[in-house]
Amino acid sequence: MRHQLHRLPGISVSVFYLCLAGSALLAAERVWKDASGQNEVRAELVSHKGGNVLLRRADGIVITVPLGSLSKEDQEFVVGAPPPGEVDVLVGELEEIVLQIPKPMFISAPVVDLGLPNMEKFDASKRIKSFMALKGTVNVARGKKVTASDAAPIIGTLDLVTDDDADGADGSFVELAPGKQWLQIDLEAAHTLQKIVVWHYHRQVRAYLDVVIQVSNDPQFKEGVTTLWNSDHDDTSGFGKGKDPTYVETNHGRIIEGKGAKARYVRLWSNGNTSDDMNHYCEVEVFAVPVK
Structure with a gap:
């Protein structure tokens, strides 16, 4: 089976992973909503610090969201989550891996x-056919x-x-x-x-x-x-x-x-x-x- 690799030209993205030396692993995937309840994203909690929340989507991209912009339920979830482990930052160009x-x-x-x-x-x-990964x-x-x-x-x-x-x-x-x-x-x-x-x-x-x-x-x-x-x-x-x-x-x-x-x-x-x-x-x- 061959896998097609597609690089997104000119785009360099920071990809965040939980360092294994840290005390906790990524939280389970869940649906996050904003305060209006009209926008949502399925992602995992990576870390939270200084009023910002790092969420990793299913495609591996990590987004930064202000804690105050989340729904009340999500804010309570973040505040009640265990202390985040150490975050290791890998910076590099991403490419799309298409599964056959x-x-x-x-x-x-x-x-x-x-x-x-x-x-x-x-x-x-949830039938994902491709995902983003480091080049x-x-x-x-x-x-x-x-x-x-x-x-x-x-x-x-x-x-x-x-x-x-x-x-x-x-x-x-x-x-x-x-x-x-x-x-x-x-x-x-x-x-x-x-x-x-x-x-x-x-x-x-x-x-x-x-x-x-x-x-x-x-x-x-x-x-x-x-x-x-x-x-x-x-x-x-x-x-x-x-x-x-x-x-x-x-x-x-x-x-x-x-x-x-x-x-x-x-x-x-x-x-x-x-x-x-x-x-x-x-x-x-x-x-x-x-x-x-």
Whole structure:
């Protein structure tokens, strides 16, 4: 799969990431409204200081908003938020990375009730086809070695996960044993992560359970572990109660924020899905730049 890179000419943008040495990670994405209630933006809280609030949109751009211009509810949220961690500023030219989306495997919109308490309401607008990232960002997972808790997959081989093919057809995915399982990618060197894009099996309407995505420089994941995504709402897997939603799989996959984490290894957990107890992956792409 090829990814088209488009650089916005003449534009240099400051991109803010939370430094991992700080005491807190980015807050969960939410909808922010201004005092009039007529304007809104979906973004994550990066930091707040001196009457200004830094919000990061889904495309990675950080905007500065005066605290007093926000709605009363949002102002109360900011004031009650934990003290922000140290902010590391990376300044550089941005380019657009356009994902090559595989063909859809089902036609009808997956508006179904799968009976999960943390199920995300289906929203076609979240099918992001591209995002902005620092110039030089590439899929550093392409062709990299993949290991797993299930060393002998039931269907497929582990190298399918990083073969640059996110198709959901037969022969394009790997099936791991039932129950709690992990899959790990060795990027061969530490990178500053921008986005991670994950395609589980998307040939039929289903959601994968207790999805946890972690990164570290320790291949055993015993030290220096950063959790980027956790949809395990009741701590079944033992990583703490997650606040991220469970979602219906589609051919668009899911874009996970890298949060500027610096790591060599990416580990993805799941615990079966709403159709059966098996764990499946079509493709995992890790967009990053070398650590400077």
